[in-house]
Amino acid sequence: MMKKFMDRFRKKGRQDVRMWHEHPMKPAYDAVIVGGGLHGLAAAYYLGRDHGMTDVAVIERRYIGYGGSGRNTSIVRSNQRSKENIPLYDEGLKLWPELIGELDFNLMFFNCGNLNLAHSEAEAAGLKMTVATAQIMGVRSEFLNARECKELVPHLDITHRPRYPIYGGMYHPPGGTVRHDAVVWALARGADRLGIHIHQLTEVEDILVEKGKVTGVKTDKGTIRTPLVLNAAGGYSPTVSTMVGIDLPVTVLPLQALVSEPLKPFLHHVVSSGRYHAYASQSLKGEIVTGAHMDPWPSYTTHVTAHYMKHQAEALMDLMPCLRGARFMRIWGGLTDMTPDMAPIVSDSPIGGFYLDCGWGYFGFKSAPITGRYMARWIATGNCPEILKPFSLRRYRNYNLQRETAAVMYYTPWN
Amino acid sequence: MSFLLTCPNCGPRNIYEFRFGGEVKTRPDENTVSAEDWADYVYLSKNVCGVQKEWWYHAKGCGTWFAVERDTRDNLPVVKEENEG
Ligand SMILES: Cc1cc2nc3c(=O)[nH]c(=O)nc-3n(C[C@H](O)[C@H](O)[C@H](O)COP(=O)(O)OP(=O)(O)OC[C@H]3O[C@@H](n4cnc5c(N)ncnc54)[C@H](O)[C@@H]3O)c2cc1C
Ligand SMILES: [Zn+2]
Secondary structure, three states, rough: OHHHHHHHHHHOOOHHHHOOOOOOOEOOOOOEEEEOOOOHHHHHHHHHHHOOOOEEEOOOOOOOOHHHHHHOEEEOOOOOOOOOHHHHHHHHHHHHHHHHHHHHHOOOOOOOEEEEEEHHHHHHHHHHHHHHHHOOOOOOOOOHHHHHHHHHHHOOOOOOOOOOOOEEEEOOOEEEEEOOHHHHHHHHHHHHHHEEEEOOOEEEEEEEEEEEEEEEEEEEEEEEEEOOOEEEEEEHHHHHHHHHOOOOOOEEEEEEEEOOOOOOOOOOOOOEEEEEEEEEEEOOOEEEEEEEEEEOOOOOOOOHHHHHHHHHHHHHHHOOOOHOOOOOEEEEEEEEEEEEOOOOOEEEEOOEEEEEOOOOOOOOOOHHHHHHHHHHHHHOOOOHHHHHHHHHHHHHHOOOOOOOOOOOOOOOOOO | OOOOOEEEOOOOEEEEOOOOEEOOOOOOOOOOHHHHHHHHHHHOOOOOOOEEEEEEEOOOOOOEEEEEEEEEEEEEEEEEEEEEE
């Protein structure tokens, strides 16, 4: 059996079984995408699939999925707070089954539902407003009282013992988790098959601009001429924007996540609590996947801290006392490009041919394929799709911030 | 890599005692600034990947505001700056 497989493997040749291939870098491409994360790969894939634009290069400094795309906790949902944001996430959530078929890759979409807890009457009122918005937009979401929360997730402690007793929760049945690495690999393979070049271990060092228009990018492996550049550099999107003289309303903060040793299946939903700054789900392997602490000062380090491990252990044990004694197995950090209104920047820019798909903070995994699809349409046609209009960079100058938070986030002592 | 920050008043302390107070920027003249320039001042940051000058506040300590140069790649403070009481 093994021999037969190996023979076939040898006959086909190593190149054929690889999911994506290496190519020499061409001196010019129709479009260059900076960043081989999910947003960049998705845009590349849909440029090829929907618009026949296959003379496209994805430039990745390290390896694809090195950024947030390979470090996130894989939660997907579409119960955002504002009516401008919900349509994109809603379409994005509905896209997973389609992608699994189309890319012929098991993305392990597990629509187990999300339960977001409230710990006071005021928090409950806020969640009820979010529930109402979702319902008006046709997204399944409902408010549960504490007893109903416990029926859904029996291991929750709904007594008055926890520091912040559970008051109720926002239940969103269609959300869940998706295997993030698989999405990276599937989109890369899909783009590769369309003829798109993925250049790993290649760093964009500068972007060339003439008369207000992009003309090329300078990489450590040579210069590429191109009239179109997409900044999909995640945590490094401010660095890349600086290359064309654009400052972004972004603060780059490191975010940490943890997984426990594998446990018997007991948690069948994604449970989250803003008050505890914690969320958890159980992977199909049995590990409790949990986040997320953000160090409230900017840095480009992907450090992990004892401070956070302690915080997380305390929060999880308070919410679900059965976790006492469970051991953490791994911890890691990633960069988040946070905006003041917790909504992304999917936008054109004052520089002709320079587009932005960034500012996704700690919530940009779930929306990557759908955003790439619309971004590709924008790049290929030059017309901004209606669904992306709320996310323009201009909204900050126009004092028209998105309403994803009740108050503007500004990473200072006052929040 | 460091998790210490030096308060001009208290000396080196655990960085979790502090709050980040934003990048040091030049505040525009409020009487003449345009609405757009004010928005830029409020929202835009440089996010230097390297050494940048920032405001910090010793929130869980003496309450001092101070400016410091810090390397955002390893959290190491570079030079201590003036103390703005
Ligand atoms: C711990 C953690 C948990 C998270 N959990 C969730 C979650 O549960 N759900 C959710 O929806 N989102 C989550 N997120 C957020 C999500 O991971 C990101 O928003 C998303 O991955 C962003 O994708 P991206 O393609 O924009 O950027 P990235 O995946 O960061 O990709 C950017 C790429 O650009 C490359 N790059 C940077 N500079 C250059 C350059 N100059 N030249 C070439 N390449 C360059 C980088 O190496 C990187 O690979 C989480 C994030 C973290 C860190
Ligand atoms: Zn002090």
